[in-house]
Amino acid sequence: MSARHKDDVMETYVMQKKANKSVGYYGIKKEGKMLGVKIVRPLLDFTKEELIGICMNAGIEYGVDESNEKPNYERNKTRIELKGLTDEDKGKLFMEMEDRNHRIEAMRVQNEMIALLPELSVEELKANRQLLRMWLMNHGQRQRYASDFLDEILSQSKSDETIGIKLDENESLLIQYGRMKVIAKSEEYSIELKTIEYKDYGVFKIQSEGKTREGLHLIPEDFPLIIRKTRPGDAIRLAFGSKSINRWCIDRKIPLDQRREILVVENKDGEIIFASGIGANVTHTYAHPKVFVVK
Structure with a gap:
């Protein structure tokens, strides 16, 4: 007392x-x-x-x-x-x-209410170091970050470019389009299909029906197929020419963490003939496809 x-x-x-x-x-x-x-x-x-x-x-x-x-x-x-x-x-x-x-x-x-949000607006943050610390702690980052590190995040958040900042071995801070989000390390995924089976593969499904953009026309010469997550440098041939998948996403302001989860279908020649969200390439588009890749 x-x-x-x-x-x-x-x-x-x-x-x-x-x-x-x-x-x-x-x-x-x-x-x-x-x-x-x-x-x-x-x-x-x-x-x-x-x-x-x-x-x-x-x-x-x-x-x-x-x-x-x-x-x-x-x-x-x-x-x-x-x-x-x-x-x-x-x-x-x-x-x-x-x-x-x-x-x-x-x-x-x-600030406590804002710190609970899954994504933090750079505008809401207003260069508030304490709010940034609270928000990171609410999203699993229990370690104590040095003030200099938090100030560096605040400084980089002012950039118009997409920024990725490593927080630990498993998570990074993604800053883009005026927002920031803690994202987990993306795991590699790849599976080979020697033939088409209509079933659930966990990350995706092969179905006999679906949305137009999920449709894919295949020929025997395409097999075996590789279905995997997109990688830097991946491109797909569309009606207006070849397009980088990353650039296609940037043009539509698709966040980086969502870009990493895009699935592509690669034929035996290594050509990407399908990308989830984009659809089939120009040579594998068909009015009445029998195969639908559903993510």
């Missing part, structure tokens, strides 16, 4: 203002923890003068630390400065402090 009182609160607030630093709370909290020990401060609503009056009326002896009146330390200087204020000025100062704390609390609640 601590005997801090209202005058101490005012002194702390004035010192915080002079330091011009962003803090999580102005003044002194009624409860707190230090080294795992709970600290309670029940006298913060009373001034020193009021507490002396209570002691005198109750016949309780009290001590006076004369060193508190010597301007040797910043707190002592602040204490002497506050003695020159009227009660009205002190009241205004206290209300100013409470108003700041109310705004901090409102911002904290708002």
Whole structure:
């Protein structure tokens, strides 16, 4: 239990203002923890003068630390400065402090809600290092990142380019199109089909019906097929010419993590004849396909 009182609160607030630093709370909290020990401060609503009056009326002896009146330390200087204020000025100062704390609390609640979002808008982030730290922790990143690392993320988030930042061995931070998202390491996937079987392969299904863009016309010379995730450099021949799959996605602002999950069908000659979301290439498009690759 601590005997801090209202005058101490005012002194702390004035010192915080002079330091011009962003803090999580102005003044002194009624409860707190230090080294795992709970600290309670029940006298913060009373001034020193009021507490002396209570002691005198109750016949309780009290001590006076004369060193508190010597301007040797910043707190002592602040204490002497506050003695020159009227009660009205002190009241205004206290209300100013409470108003700041109310705004901090409102911002904290708002940040907690934002930090729960699966994706974080760079605009919502507003270069807020603490919000970035909270958001990363809510998405599995329990490690303590250095402030310099968080500042680097904030700096790179201003870029219009797609940015990937490694967080650990399994996850990265993806920043693109004004948003950021924690993504897991993409696993390689590849399966060979020597013939067509209509069944569920886990990552995809081969069906006898589906959407137009899922349709694929095959000929015996295409086999064996390789169905895999797209890789850098993959391209597909469309009606208007060959198109990089990555460029096709960029033109449509498809996020990088979704691009990595695109499946392609490769024939025995290594030609990509189908890509999920894009459809079949120009030589394997047919009005009435019998094979549909459903992701």
